Amino acid sequence: MYYTNILVSVTEICTVGCSHCGFKGSIRERQPAEEEMAAWVTQACDWGIPAIIFTGGEPFQRFSLLKAGVQAVARHPAKPRTGCFTSSFWGKDRATVDKILDQLPGLTHLYLSTDVFHQERVPAQYVRNVIDGAIAHGIRDISLCITIAKDEEEQQFRALYEDYGDRLLIHVDRVISTPHIDHVAATGHPPLPEHYKTSCWLHTPIINPNGDLCACHVAKVGAHRPLDKDVYFLGNLKQRSFREIMEEADADYGYQYLRAFGPQGVARLVNEDDELRTRFGGKAYSSGCDMCSKVLLTRKGREKLEAHVADPFQQALIDTVRERRFGEVSQDQAARVQAQAQAAEAAR
Ligand code: SF4
Ligand code: SF4
Incomplete structure (x- = not known):
């Protein structure tokens, strides 16, 4: 299948406060009921999406919702993989990490955001505590997600975790410019076709906390304003099923x-x-x-x-x-x- 994962936004709430955060200035009040979360995730798995990745905001700040989602995936007969993004703000010590991960059986992948923006608020030691706990809990994949504004930041963050060797997957991406950060002009490209690829993240659609099913992660902008007129909007799961929306998207x-x-x-x-x-x-x-x-x-x-x-x-x-x-x-x-x-x- 073309679709490799789906992002499910548990909540837009997050009090970490990174300077590059796309949610900055939004109301951040939306979140689904636990039954909705379970139903949406189940519909996505029924349709054949092989991996569900919970995101936010900060999913661990609405832990009961996250647990409901992870449990719904674990119950599904297709046995999809389950991942979750986090800032690791909850990783202050190993005991805390263990207590939290004990409650998420079935989690197969943790995506840990760590970069200059997150590190202003969450120390690297918290991230290391979460890595150690994830390894102890047998979580198969652990990814470091490093968002850079300057080239040298990549090596700076790789070096912080290099003692884990091949146990970590590393993903590096460039920050999307916002009015709150600068330094993009020096490394960016004009909109000429030769600078850009024909593929992107469309194999990973997203469900926003209000049920909007959208083409890709950029739909997080839905925290700021309605999305239903946008190119990236596919449909709302409170109105139609996952299957109906994806069938209609075929002709969009x-x-x-x-x-x-x-x-x-x-x-x-x-x-x-x-x-x-x-x-x-x-x-x-x-x-x-x-x-x-x-x-x-x-x-x-x-x-x-x-x-x-x-x-x-x-x-x-x-x-x-x-x-x-x-x-x-x-x-x-x-x-x-x-x-x-x-x-x-x-x-x-
Ligand atoms: S942890 Fe994520 S959601 Fe929270 S402020 Fe940072 S970028 Fe935004
Ligand atoms: S914003 Fe979405 S559609 Fe556009 S390039 Fe990124 S992933 Fe692809």
Whole structure:
């Protein structure tokens, strides 16, 4: 299956207070009921998503909800993997870590955020306590997630944990620029296709605490404002089932354009359109997600994408890429093939 994981946001609440946090300035009051959390997770597993990753906010600040989610995954007959992101704020000593992890049987992956932003609030020793506890509890995968604004920060943080060797997986990403941090211009790229890839994080959709099912992590912006008009929004799980939403997404060519062409496709869109080029062209972006979200979270960016994918030629191109790269036949493409076959039959 194309989808490798789904992020499930347990809560937007977090009192750690990192300077780069995308939730800064939002109300952060949304969270599901325990039954909703269990139902959404079960629907995602029923649909075939092989791994559920809980996120936030800080999921460990709403521990009963996190436990309900982890238990729902552990009960599922497909035995999906279960991961969780955390700042490790709860890792003040090993006894505390053990007490918490004892209550999360079935957890298979911890994603520990550690970088200059988190370290202002959570000492590396807390992260090390969580690593040691996770190893003792047999948690199979432990990832360090290092968000950098400057190149040298990567080595600085790798060095803090190098004694764990291969036991840790390391993931490094560039911070998405916000008004609260600078230093992006020095390392960023303009929106030219050659700087960006055709793939991104769309194989990991996200469920927000209000039930919004969205294309990727950028939908965390839903903590600040409604998402339902945005390109990244797929549907709300309080209104329709996971399966219904994903079936409808199959015919959503804005979403499928992103799956087919990724941030490189967004850069191409900017370059081929005078208005978008004037508005976004002269700037530097820290990553594909930074550029993509800065463009497509605007009304103009969204309208240009909608207009672009309304063209039947572009739709046929997207269908072809989906077939070649993912082995998928879209509902539209299947209908076209069937109509052609019927026309050929009638002509005989
Ligand atoms: S731990 Fe995560 S959610 Fe909390 S402030 Fe830091 S970046 Fe934001
Ligand atoms: S490049 Fe765009 S669509 Fe892809 S993961 Fe990043 S924000 Fe989402």
